[in-house]
Amino acid sequence: MKTEWIEIGRAEDIPRQGARVVKTDKGDIAVFRTAEDEIYAIRNCCPHKGGPLSEGIVYGATVACPLHNLSLDLKTGQAVAPDDGCVTTYPVLLEGGLIYLDFSSREPAA
């Protein structure tokens, strides 16, 4: 399947060390902006008990789930040891202050 970049908004619309949600018919995607202005997108659903990761505290390129504090690496989607679990990540592209998201390649798990 070929990449399909969809524009989802401006980087400055997401607070630093924060996240916003993109609602899709396949579920919510959390789009993060780190203190260093990197942008990451992951499925907004914690591998532990489905917590909304977009509401978590962001530090480095990591988010701590708001429900039970599991930490996930935003780059890889992997839980930070000693926790385990992982979450789907989505490719993002930042161009001229606009964020593009490609979620065609990965179907969010049901």
Next chain:
Amino acid sequence: MNKKRLVLIGNGMAGIRAIEELLKLAPEIYEITVFGAEHHPNYNRILLSPVLAGEKSFDDIILNSREWYEQNGIRLHTGDPVQEIDRVRRKVRTVSGIETDYDRLLIATGSTPFIIPVPGASLEGVIGFRDIRDVELMLAAAKSHKKAVVIGGGLLGLEAANGLMKQGMEVTVVHLLDSLMERQLDKPAAAMLKASLEETGMRFLMEAQTAAILGNQRVTGIRFADGSEMETDLVVMAVGIRPSIELAQRAGIRCERGILVDDCLQTFDPSIYALGECVQHRGQCFGLVAPLFEQAKVCANHLAGLGYGRYTSSVTATKLKVTGIDLFSAGDFQGSDGSEEILLRDPSGGIYKKLVIRDDRIAGAVLYGDTIDGAWYFQLMREGRDIADIRDRLLFGEAHLGDSGHGGQSKASTLSDDAQVCDCNGVCKGTIVKAITTKGLFTLDEVKAHTKAAASCGSCTGLVEQILADTLGSDYSTPELKPLCKCTDATHDAVRQAIREQHLTSLGAVFEALAWRRPDGCPACRPAINYYLIATWPGEARDDPQSRFINERAHGNIQKDGSFSVIPRLWGGRATPDELRAIADAAERFHVGEVHLTGGQRINLLGLKKEQLPAIWAFLGERGLVSGHAYGKALRTVKTCVGSTWCRFGTQDSTGMGIELEQMTWGSWMPHKFKMAVSGCPRNCAEATIKDFGVVAIDSGWELHIGGNGGVKVRATDLLCRVKSTQEVKAYCAAFIQLYREEARYLERTAPWLERVGLSYVKQRLLEDEMGRNALAKRFHESQRIAKQDPWRERAEGREAHEFEPLKILG
């Protein structure tokens, strides 16, 4: 970049711990080579006793597998002791002839068992108890022989004797003195220990001095100084250890009993460091791992070139790892001139407790039979806590300070493996023990991270610490001063002080001033620092929403399904029909999932989507309702009863008082949540005596109570004072809150805070120092000037709109 070369001699507990600490701080700067005399990767020496007793296998106690060395790029040579250090050429050479250059050398050669130099000491079947080889020899002896003598009735000797008995041998412990474990126990406790060990079948020969070991090739017996003899097939000498310093001595490194090191763990040769049982620091040698791990931290800090750690000394606690025997000892347990003792002695109940007190502080403790409070006493001791206020209850333990939580479960060692320890996360004892042994955990934090036990409400912390001590044999857990989080070595108090004294007003400034290890902190420190900033510099420090937990950022409680709850303030628990109508209308219009009366006399609207929040807040706001802060580390509710307005017993207008207090204090951010209540008479229907600040009306005025808690650990309040007027109630309330806001640590509720600083201290600040009290109240009112803004209204009007809207809706 050219890496520097670091060589470690001694592949044991202290040395490898230092390497682990170093890898955490500076994984890149060294090329590391490790030489070990033993044939194994680093294992947990402490757990040799359970291996001997057949309770664990050797694989269970490996701390660092060979893969670990590989993954971290460490070259490991096992079974090849270093024979020579050439300090001029900076080289080491091993017995097999391997030579390696070093830029920094770390010596951690541990110690060797002292073998009493009597005739026959080198016969076959005479061994020490130090490494896995000794254990293998003992296990082999137990298979083919019957009788064993252990010389030395100390910690190690008794564990050896217990293990050999478990392997089916007949064991006699020979001890030079008249009392066992004299370095940890006083005589009464030692006598109880001896009696219980005798019950298991262990035999003792006290005040006996070994004169010779008999036999031709293998040991057959032992002769004592008084001429008597005893047959035996195995002799285990556990009479003490000697620091292994020969190698260092030969290289001309200054040694006395151990290798001399300074507070940076540096030897007199600046490129050589040493730590562990082989060193002597400020005249002291070591025999337990807790101090060695502290040394490892400091040593790693210097090897990493950070250069600010100092090792001064450690207090240690011990525990005997003999299943079924609960024993704890710490500090100066004998006492001396100027110290006092608090004692409980119940020989038939098998319980003995002694606390040695000096200047109102715990100097030492011996516990036998019931050790549940060992960790607590040890903590009080290390923190140098003034115990004057609690001395009447001290000996009965932490549970008697009002903790009804886990008071009933007293002995970690007698809990079965499937007993649930952490009720929040459903973690059983067996799971914890397994994690400790298989993953090589040593601290409470590590157990929390790996098992989630004690990671939620924390009420089982004491029990988990006990299991840790029980499994490992000693208390390794908390260093003397707990750093605020893993990003720093600074304590809560140090951070606050820096904020105040250096006038820091932003998180970034704090991170820079205190050299934070992570550029933007972590979820533990950011909310704490954010609170300290806004509490210290109200109006000046800017609140950082991204450093707040979602509840405080979104001004509602997040629920398990990601929805939010809305709890409006009902001042003093009173509601008008209009307010009730507004809430009912809101519930209907916004299709809330459920309406629920809370435990705090308010109404909870549950199941709202985050996007709906500003609209429902606007709706409620238009009808006069504001945020109840049910989500915040903030003033929560002020519960009241109907009081003298209606009640036939009421002595004062408790509802009116509650409303005044709530109007004075609402919107205030606190170290933790803060709850109040006002009852109209001593029947106390508003449960004021389990609140952070409770007011009980009496005929002549009001009684003020502080430090209550109705949650995880129920704690009844302490009486602060009695006052006459409403003005006084408000003045003391404001001053108390401000003292708490300024001095408690983040996430410390008033109950634990009060227990930490002592009721006398708070009384002194609030009752004896009138000017100080007024100043506190004044600072509280100043900070309230900007705090009493309804956050719901601000957001309904559009503030931080991004928080409540999706970035984009697709499809």
